[in-house]
Amino acid sequence: MDKYLKKNKKHWDEVTPVHEKSGYDVKGFKAGGCTLKPIEVEEMGNVKGKSLLHLQCHFGLDTLSWARRGAKATGVDFSDKAIELAQKLSQETGVKANFICSDIYELPKILNKKFDIVFTSYGVLCWLKDLNKWAEIINRFLKPGGYFYIAEQHPFANIFNNEPGAKKLEVTVPYFHNPEPLEWAPGNDYADPTFASTCGTYEWMHPIGEIVDALIGAGLKIEFLHEFPFVCYKAMPFMIQDKDGNWRLKGDPLPLTFSIKATK
Ligand SMILES: C[S@@+](CC[C@H](N)C(=O)[O-])C[C@H]1O[C@@H](n2cnc3c(N)ncnc32)[C@H](O)[C@@H]1O
Structure with a gap:
């Protein structure tokens, strides 16, 4: 493992x-709720009976939410x-998932299976150093006719000063x-700002063109690229929360979330 x-x-x-206790709706999920956001639920539609590979699933709330909607889900x-x-x-x-x-x-060294859907969302790309390799892996795990879907913070949400x-x-x-x-010093957690981590992080920026090019380069066909003027967390201290709980800049001047669907 590299440093x-x-x-x-x-x-x-x-x-x-920390996330088990704060910032993620574990209680709501245990009570039968769904942690997925309207964007992916509406854009992906019916997943009943589909095999779904969830990349960077964190502690699985979204993976299990897809399983609750009838997908045969695997989280990594x-x-x-x-x-x-x-x-x-x-x-x-009692919600089954792998x-x-x-x-x-x-x-690819430990999983030898193909899926109808490869899914990933919110806060995933900044941890990846090589998007061409990432897209090849997505393609490797998709069945012909299957699709990849991502809903993620737009790179524009990550370039501005977000200091308090x-x-x-x-x-x-x-x-x-x-x-x-980029090397980030230990700081307060996005899900629980009262928790200060002891460990910094390394992260990479990926412009929208690079994301699209990586998927095309791996052989996938882009069905759509959608941009939205809001983000699901308070990315900058001067953002305004809307009635749906999303965070916006005054006047909605920039894309802050994007989604892509690409088929094999
Ligand atoms: C912001 S979280 C994703 C949260 C997810 N959208 C959710 O709602 O639960 C990012 C996740 O990426 C995982 N991760 C980061 N780098 C990874 C890698 N190289 N391989 C697998 N998982 C990775 C982290 O462990 C973390 O769980």
């Missing part, structure tokens, strides 16, 4: 028990703590990809 992966895994192992994440918790939630609720602990780049004192849009992170990752 970037090692540090990022330590971070995710550390924050998983490199955090042992996250996968242990996902398996515990599956047992406690969970695999693996770096997604290593997955920030009052306006001010670019502090380059939009374009750099093979050298």
Whole structure:
């Protein structure tokens, strides 16, 4: 495991028990709820009876929510703590899904199966250093006629100053990809701002063109690329929450979330 992966895994192992208690609707899920957001539910439609591979599933709430909607779901994440918790939630609720602990780049070595759908969402791409390899892995796990779907923070949501004192849009992170990752010091957690992690992270920026090109390069056909002027968390301190709980900039000037569907 390289030093970037090692540090990022330590971070995710550390924050998983925090997320179990705060910021994620574990209680609502246990009561029969769905943690998926309207964008992916509407755009993906009926998943009943479909085999679905969820990449970077964290502790499995969305994987299990797809299973509740009738998918035969498999979730993958490199955090042992996250996968242990996902398996515990599956047992406690009786919602069946398969969970695999693996770096997604290593997955082809341990999983030899093809799926109708490969899914991934919100907060996933910044942990990946090589999107061409990522897209090849997606293609490798899709059946012919199957599709890949992603709903994710738009790269524009990640380039501005998000320090607590920030009052306006001010670019502090380059939009374009750099093979050298950004090194972030330990900081307060997005799901529970009262929790300060002890471990920093390494992250990469991926512009929208690079994401689309990687999927096309792997042989997939882009069905759509949609952009939305809101994001599901308070990405900058001066954002305004709308009636649906999403966060917006005044006047909706920029795309802050995107979704892509691509078929094999
Ligand atoms: C922000 S979370 C995704 C949250 C997810 N959308 C959800 O709602 O539960 C990012 C996840 O990516 C995982 N991750 C990061 N790098 C990974 C890698 N190389 N392979 C597998 N999982 C990885 C982390 O462990 C973490 O669970």
